[in-house]
Amino acid sequence: MIPVELSQERILVACLDWGSGHVSRSISLLKQLSKQGNELFISCTTNQKSIFEGYEIRATYLKNDGFQFRFKGDGNFTSEMRRNVWHFFRWIKQEQRQTEKLVGKYQISLVLSDHCYGFRSKKVLSIFITHQVSLPPKAGWIAQQVHRKWMNRFNEIWIMDDAQQRLAGALSNSVPKSTYIGFYSRFQDQETSVISNKIVGIISGPEPYSKQFFQWIVEKYRTENLTLISPKLYSEVPNNITVICDWKLGDAEIASAETIISRNGYSTLMDLQFLKKKAVLIPTPGQLEQEYLASFFRSK
Incomplete structure (x- = not known):
């Protein structure tokens, strides 16, 4: 299954709230899904909602406080992740429970998760969206195995990359259940120009x-x-x-x-x-x- 094949679905969506990249790349995908006649239900933070609404994405917005990573800013992301890890595990379990409730309450037929490990349902098709099928080599073997384990709990994996013209290098190597869906950007349908020296x-x-x-x-x-x-x-x-x-x-x-x-x-x-x-x-x-x-x- 790929995005262009979806129509007349009730789709529950969530994006990781680490920075704004996951929201940014979802804008054009959500517009596409809405245009194809799907009904969108977006579980998001207040900030994410304001961004999506700014791009006139028609959806039912469901409040989600997000994971709320806590960073010291010392440039040691290994330590940063260790500081968050137990909170992360608890959040994943909580996220799955919340997702199951939303699936039942809104009669959802498909779940899309942009790198939210717990945002999936056992009742309906759940798809994990990522460019990072494999973590960087320096992330270590344990982190790699945990990442694969959580990702493989989904029914399918959509890779935001192109099979021939790869932007993510070895990070986006395909795995079972995965499909390349190409590049997504809010600028893909926008005219651009150049002002010299700007x-x-x-x-x-x-x-x-x-x-x-x-x-x-x-x-x-x-x-x-x-x-x-x-x-x-x-x-x-x-x-x-x-x-x-x-x-x-x-x-x-x-x-x-x-x-x-x-x-x-x-x-x-x-x-x-x-x-x-x-x-x-x-x-x-x-x-x-x-x-x-x-x-x-x-x-x-």
Whole structure:
């Protein structure tokens, strides 16, 4: 099964609330599913809801507090994950119980989970959406096995990558039950242009890494004319830097940029696949996936 084959379904959807990448890449997928005559039920945080509503995605929105990762911001993601691990296990079990209740209450026929391990049902077809079928090698054997175990509990796996033109390298190697569904980006149907010398920075990722990146760009480019797309204004900025905290307004700035400065999260890479812009990509320190992707593209 692939997205284009779905119609007249009652679909329950959730996206991981680690940064905004999972929400970003779901926008065009959800629009497609709605256009094909499916009824959407989106389990999401208040922030995720405001983003989806900003893109006029028709759905019944169901409040979900999300996992709420707690990061220190020291660049040691192995330790960061260890600090969250027991809370993570409990959340997965709680998430599955909540999902079963929602499936029954809203007569759901299909569940779509963008990297939410517990968001599945034993009663209806449940599909796990990811680009990261395999974790980066440095994640370790134990983490890899746990990831595979949780992922394999779903009926199917949709890989957001292309079988021939792979953006995720070895991370998106196919496995049983998996299907490549191609690239998804909110920019895929948007016209773009180039304003000469226009630089746009994009702030993303979990806190406090977003704040750190904001401050780094402001310091590094403080003498440049720059537009920053950011979840919030973390600090005062020089007059030559404009900060935009609205997604839709930010999209117009990104579409007209000549150069983009951002993290190299996978959703950003899919955006760049459609935008065809110059980009300066800076991995989040210690984030193994971004470090792997940086190395992968540098080798190319």
